[in-house]
Amino acid sequence: MIVAQAEGAPLIQWSWITDRPDVVVAKFLEHVQLTVIAVVVGLIISFPLALWAYRHKKVYPPITVSTGLLYTIPSLALFALLIPYTGLTVLTAEIGLVSYTLLILIRNIVAGLDGVPADTKEAALGMGFTQRQLLWRVELPLAMPVILAGVRVATVTTIGLVTVAAFIGKGGLGYFILLGFDRLFPTALLLGSVLSMAFAVGVDGLLVWTERLVTPWSRSREVVTT
Amino acid sequence: MSDVAISLKNVSKKFSQNGGPAAVGDLTLDMNRGETVVLVGPSGCGKTTTMKMINRLVEPSSGTIEVDGTDILKQNPVELRRNIGYVIQSIGLLPHRTVRDNMATVPRLVGWKDERVKQRIDELVEIFELDHEFLDRYPAELSGGQRQRVGVARALAVDPPVMLMDEPFGAVDPIVRERLQDQFLNIQEELRKTIVFVTHDIDEAIKMADRIAILNKGGVVEQYASPEEILREPANNFVKQFVGVERGLKRLALTKVSEVDVEEGPVVTSDTSSEDALKEMERFDFHWAAVVDEGELRGWVDVPTVKRVKTVSEVKPRPFSAYVTSESTLREALDAIVTSRTHVAVVAIEGQRYKGILTLERISREILS
Numbered sequence: 001m002i003v004a005q006a007e008g009a010p011l012i013q014w015s016w017i018t019d020r021p022d023v024v025v026a027k028f029l030e031h032v033q034l035t036v037i038a039v040v041v042g043l044i045i046s047f048p049l050a051l052w053a054y055r056h057k058k059v060y061p062p063i064t065v066s067t068g069l070l071y072t073i074p075s076l077a078l079f080a081l082l083i084p085y086t087g088l089t090v091l092t093a094e095i096g097l098v099s100y101t102l103l104i105l106i107r108n109i110v111a112g113l114d115g116v117p118a119d120t121k122e123a124a125l126g127m128g129f130t131q132r133q134l135l136w137r138v139e140l141p142l143a144m145p146v147i148l149a150g151v152r153v154a155t156v157t158t159i160g161l162v163t164v165a166a167f168i169g170k171g172g173l174g175y176f177i178l179l180g181f182d183r184l185f186p187t188a189l190l191l192g193s194v195l196s197m198a199f200a201v202g203v204d205g206l207l208v209w210t211e212r213l214v215t216p217w218s219r220s221r222e223v224v225t226t
Numbered sequence: 227m228s229d230v231a232i233s234l235k236n237v238s239k240k241f242s243q244n245g246g247p248a249a250v251g252d253l254t255l256d257m258n259r260g261e262t263v264v265l266v267g268p269s270g271c272g273k274t275t276t277m278k279m280i281n282r283l284v285e286p287s288s289g290t291i292e293v294d295g296t297d298i299l300k301q302n303p304v305e306l307r308r309n310i311g312y313v314i315q316s317i318g319l320l321p322h323r324t325v326r327d328n329m330a331t332v333p334r335l336v337g338w339k340d341e342r343v344k345q346r347i348d349e350l351v352e353i354f355e356l357d358h359e360f361l362d363r364y365p366a367e368l369s370g371g372q373r374q375r376v377g378v379a380r381a382l383a384v385d386p387p388v389m390l391m392d393e394p395f396g397a398v399d400p401i402v403r404e405r406l407q408d409q410f411l412n413i414q415e416e417l418r419k420t421i422v423f424v425t426h427d428i429d430e431a432i433k434m435a436d437r438i439a440i441l442n443k444g445g446v447v448e449q450y451a452s453p454e455e456i457l458r459e460p461a462n463n464f465v466k467q468f469v470g471v472e473r474g475l476k477r478l479a480l481t482k483v484s485e486v487d488v489e490e491g492p493v494v495t496s497d498t499s500s501e502d503a504l505k506e507m508e509r510f511d512f513h514w515a516a517v518v519d520e521g522e523l524r525g526w527v528d529v530p531t532v533k534r535v536k537t538v539s540e541v542k543p544r545p546f547s548a549y550v551t552s553e554s555t556l557r558e559a560l561d562a563i564v565t566s567r568t569h570v571a572v573v574a575i576e577g578q579r580y581k582g583i584l585t586l587e588r589i590s591r592e593i594l595s
Contacts, residue, residue, distance in 0.1 A: 127308070
């Protein structure tokens with residue numbers, strides 16, 4: 001069924017949207033869910049890999065090369081390649097989405113940890129921190145701004161990519177974009193795009209606020225009096 | 227218990243496996259309890275490496291190190307470090323923790339209760355004359371000098387018997403550095419910690435040390451002696467060169483006026499007659515005399531003014547532009563001598579009590595002794 005845009009009709013038919021609030025909410029929630037799972041699973045996979053690469057510099061290049069390769073696979077092709085194995089499922093969507101977060105997350109976690117001043121680490125060890133205490137109480141808190149910057153980029157990227165998964169039927173707001181594209185129906189196209197963008201902007205702001213909350217020292221006033 | 231707090235025996239450290247030169251070749255050094263030992267030497271002499279072997283941030287390649295009679299290489303390094311205060315040049319305050327939490331670091335690692343931690347921080351604030359309002363600031367909000375003081379205070383938090391200090395006053399300007407050094411000397415006078423102090427600055431070494439170990443490349447000890455002895459009898463050319471010129475002046479800075487006998491000078495009282503005053507000056511071949519009433523220094527009068535009156539009381543004694551106290555160093559006395567018109571330093575104790583004079587001859591005898 002093709003619904004071509006009638007000549008002279010308004011760009012957005014608000015009634016089309018208000019007629020199906022349940023679908024809009026459902027697709028939005030699906031979008032949120034796909035994004036959150038992708039970023040959380042991405043972090044769970046990236047964290048140990050990044051830590052390994054941070055401790056053993058030799059494994060860093062192979063890890064970035066392989067995750068970098070994953071990153072270059074066109075997303076549409078990746079989904080298509082997976083369908084024979086995992087079908088039109090959330091799993092297929094998530095494999096793709098998670099893959100694309102790894103490079104960004106690993107790079108930022110390693111960069112964040114590398115950025116912790118050597119003097120600070122040495123002083124902490126000299127005071128009697130164990131390696132584990134050093135990681136959790138000194139290195140990770142100090143790496144947090146860079147790690148969160150990575151989470152922001154990964155999340156915003158994922159929100160955009162989720163729409164592509166609409167082609168396998170698991171695309172959240174991408175459903176409207178695909179619908180609008182198929183039927184040359186701007187209302188659906190705009191609905192999907194605008195909501196997806198608004199979601200990305202909102203999440204980005206939330207993460208900026210989180211960063212300020214967990215790194216109170218980094219906005220401390222510079223007071224220099226002797 | 228022996229008096230030796232830290233003992234290094236035939237300690238060596240090689241960083242590269244394939245036969246490069248050892249950072250420390252074969253070092254044997256004993257440090258007494260309550261003593262400040264300064265390791266000093268040119269860069270590459272292994273002084274920092276030597277220090278870091280004591281808390282095992284660097285593992286020795288061979289040899290034994292004992293702290294309080296215990297072989298530290300058999301100890302858990304984490305436990306060991308919690309018992310040794312550690313201060314580094316860049317201070318290494320944890321930037322994400324407030325001053326209060328920084329000072330509480332080691333007490334919390336060893337499991338002190340909150341109440342005890344709080345009490346200890348209050349003590350440290352007092353000892354180091356810190357401001358209470360600083361406690362809730364982050365390190366980035368402090369000046370360099372304040373950070374250094376917090377760093378030293380933090381290292382003393384669990385009152386460890388041994389402190390390792392790697393150029394602890396290196397990152398501040400000379401004026402602040404001097405103040406921090408003086409403050410720390412005062413604190414150390416009370417605490418009598420065993421301190422291993424690393425610096426490249428021989429003047430800092432002379433000021434802070436009970437004993438100085440002068441190290442050469444590969445951790446070779448060229449001389450291990452008191453600052454006084456190193457300045458008086460440098461063991462060899464390396465030490466002589468490292469200590470530099472002005473050895474005599476540096477030694478003067480180590481001696482207090484109270485440690486030498488001051489000389490008698492011309493003294494008159496307000497009641498002295500003009501005639502007797504001139505005789506007094508003549509006796510010393512001076513053209514001036516100090517006016518001292520009941521032990522109190524009033525100033526000085528000279529020949530022309532006294533000649534114009536009948537008794538000294540008729541003239542107003544002029545104040546000395548420079549005098550030294552028994553707490554001044556001979557170096558300060560020398561400065562007073564060469565800058566005063568009379569070429570004599572007048573010694574007063576506790577303010578205005580007159581004690582005597584110091585002359586250039588007296589001080590140069592001290593240098594030559």
